[in-house]
Amino acid sequence: xxxxxxxxxxxxxxxxxxxxxxxxxxxxxxxxxxxxxxxxxxxxxxxxxxxxxxxxxxxxxxxxxxxxxxxxxxxxxxxxxxxxxxxxxxxxxxxxxxxxxxxxxxxxxxxxxxxxxxxxxxxxxxxxxxxxxxxxxxxxxxxxxxxxxxxxxxxxxxxxxxxxxxxxxxxxxxxxxxxxxxxxxxxxxxxxxxxxxxxxxxxxxxxxxxxxxxxxxxxxxxxxxxxxxxxxxxxxxxxxxxxxxxxxxxxxxxxxxxxxxxxxxxxxxxxxxxxxxxxxxxxxxxxxxxxxxxxxxxxxxxxxxxxxxxxxxxxxxxxxxxxxxxxxxxxxxxxxxxxxxxxxxxxxxxxxxxxxxxxxxxxxxxxxxxxxxxxxxxxxxxxxxxxxxxxxxxxxxxxxxxxxxxxxxxxxxxxxxxxxxxxxxxxxxxxxxxxxxxxxxxxxxxxxxxxxxxxxxxxxxxxxxxxxxxxxxxxxxxx
Amino acid sequence: xxxxxxxxxxxxxxxxxxxxxxxxxxxxxxxxxxxxxxxxxxxxxxxxxxxxxxxxxxxxxxxxxxxxxxxxxxxxxxxxxxxxxxxxxxxxxxx
Numbered sequence: 001x002x003x004x005x006x007x008x009x010x011x012x013x014x015x016x017x018x019x020x021x022x023x024x025x026x027x028x029x030x031x032x033x034x035x036x037x038x039x040x041x042x043x044x045x046x047x048x049x050x051x052x053x054x055x056x057x058x059x060x061x062x063x064x065x066x067x068x069x070x071x072x073x074x075x076x077x078x079x080x081x082x083x084x085x086x087x088x089x090x091x092x093x094x095x096x097x098x099x100x101x102x103x104x105x106x107x108x109x110x111x112x113x114x115x116x117x118x119x120x121x122x123x124x125x126x127x128x129x130x131x132x133x134x135x136x137x138x139x140x141x142x143x144x145x146x147x148x149x150x151x152x153x154x155x156x157x158x159x160x161x162x163x164x165x166x167x168x169x170x171x172x173x174x175x176x177x178x179x180x181x182x183x184x185x186x187x188x189x190x191x192x193x194x195x196x197x198x199x200x201x202x203x204x205x206x207x208x209x210x211x212x213x214x215x216x217x218x219x220x221x222x223x224x225x226x227x228x229x230x231x232x233x234x235x236x237x238x239x240x241x242x243x244x245x246x247x248x249x250x251x252x253x254x255x256x257x258x259x260x261x262x263x264x265x266x267x268x269x270x271x272x273x274x275x276x277x278x279x280x281x282x283x284x285x286x287x288x289x290x291x292x293x294x295x296x297x298x299x300x301x302x303x304x305x306x307x308x309x310x311x312x313x314x315x316x317x318x319x320x321x322x323x324x325x326x327x328x329x330x331x332x333x334x335x336x337x338x339x340x341x342x343x344x345x346x347x348x349x350x351x352x353x354x355x356x357x358x359x360x361x362x363x364x365x366x367x368x369x370x371x372x373x374x375x376x377x378x379x380x381x382x383x384x385x386x387x388x389x390x391x392x393x394x395x396x397x398x399x400x401x402x403x404x405x406x407x408x409x410x411x412x413x414x415x416x417x418x419x420x421x422x423x424x425x426x427x428x429x430x431x432x433x434x435x436x437x438x439x440x441x442x443x444x445x446x447x448x449x450x451x452x453x454x455x456x457x458x459x460x461x462x463x464x465x466x467x468x469x470x471x472x473x474x475x476x477x478x479x
Numbered sequence: 480x481x482x483x484x485x486x487x488x489x490x491x492x493x494x495x496x497x498x499x500x501x502x503x504x505x506x507x508x509x510x511x512x513x514x515x516x517x518x519x520x521x522x523x524x525x526x527x528x529x530x531x532x533x534x535x536x537x538x539x540x541x542x543x544x545x546x547x548x549x550x551x552x553x554x555x556x557x558x559x560x561x562x563x564x565x566x567x568x569x570x571x572x573x574x
Contacts, residue, residue, distance in 0.1 A: 024547030033565035054544035141566030
């Protein structure tokens with residue numbers, strides 16, 4: 001039988017506020033355990049939550065970016081369950097009336113086809129604390145620093161049909177929240193995590209199959225692997241006459257499999273009701289318009305502009321606009337280099353990005369600034385150095401040996417463009433290699449590369465490659 | 480709406496309340512009476528009325544995003560039965 005996969009994602013994006021959603025405690029990551037858990041976060045008797053204005057603004061911004069309806073009235077509800085890292089015995093969330101309703105996000109698939117994914121809702125809620133199960137004399141340790149951190153839970157429609165689509169959607173959302181500067185997107189620290197609802201059904205069937213929910217996936221790779229494993233598991237189960245059980249599962253990255261966590265049947269009885277401690281949230285059109293005016297250029301628009309303005313390929317524009325930081329850096333180099341946007345693109349995507357990756361640095365930490373890189377690229381454009389030598393200069397700049405011109409000067413790397421000087425070297429090379437010359441002339445064209453290599457070697461790579469090619473061709477053809 | 484024994488057991492479990500076996504019928508009766516009392520309101524026509532989320536007809540006041548709480552861990556942990564290395568200790572929980 002042919003099966004169709006149906007996936008919906010719930011993504012929790014931690015909002016980049018300074019203080020918590022309902023208290024004035026700090027949200028900074030990495031503090032001493034419980035140093036940022038105040039009486040409100042601990043749920044002590046008599047405390048009252050007061051909503052953080054910035055969290056609301058961020059939710060509105062997100063809603064506008066996905067073309068959603070911003071609810072003029074929304075309601076906070078209590079989601080009741082018991083767990084030690086949830087001190088109140090309930091999580092404050094939104095249930096029937098979320099702040100963001102019915103948006104869409106376009107994703108691009110590998111074959112270049114664009115697909116629109118529905119976003120059912122995005123709602124504000126508080127995060128729980130953290131349980132540490134290492135041994136504390138048979139007890140668990142609870143750190144409530146994260147309790148009360150604002151989250152935006154973004155729930156997609158079951159519109160995704162493969163693990164690849166799910167990853168494309170998640171990456172797009174990840175880029176979007178970072179463009180909007182509402183979430184730092186740090187997946188290791190749990191600022192952006194994903195639950196995947198996965199089911200399969202016979203191809204052509206309208207009815208949804210029973211789904212399993214895979215919890216807490218915190219990398220793109222895990223999302224893809226966990227979903228693919230889960231699809232295989234469910235199909236094998238159904239084809240052998242079994243049935244999928246609705247349950248929560250965890251992905252074990254070491255074994256590459258999902259396993260049952262707990263049956264969701266009972267846990268599902270959250271008995272939501274409106275939180276009497278919080279009044280309804282009103283969002284007026286003034287705030288919405290203010291947020292709309294505040295929206296930055298979004299990834300899709302920026303990509304289209306890069307294609308047009310810099311005549312880049314769709315692929316290059318996609319890579320360069322993947323993050324706002326990289327796009328800004330690229331534009332700063334183009335501006336400082338006064339042109340050659342394709343050359344700049346190659347360098348920013350190539351040597352520059354490779355060096356960042358190699359040294360595990362963010363763009364902000366780059367030892368080579370946009371202006372410094374532009375100065376280097378200008379030396380390629382004006383023929384002072386070749387592209388190959390530029391790589392050497394770049395590495396020296398990266399290592400802190402100074403600006404491009406200083407490095408070129410000190411290392412004597414200025415390109416040789418003097419025709420007579422290059423001709424002289426070519427003559428010497430030809431004279432020193434009579435055997436290869438004879439072979440070349442008898443039709444072994446491949447030896448051309450050998451001669452180029454010898455000339456470059458004699459000039460320490462400084463001869464202008466285009467001139468070497470032209471002169472060498474002429475000289476080898478002479479009799 | 481009337482609650483049976485199983486409903487009572489389930490509600491007690493969700494609320495983490497320990498109840499003894501003999502009192503279950505009484506709880507079932509009392510809870511069913513409360514529900515019957517509230518059910519009288521089902522006769523009111525509310526088709527065109529928005530559900531009320533809060534009895535006060537006011538909007539939520541918002542707070543500026545500023546850190547206003549200092550670290551009071553030492554004070555707050557005085558009330559905890561067990562702490563270690565800054566953590567609150569609780570009976571072991573594993574998913």
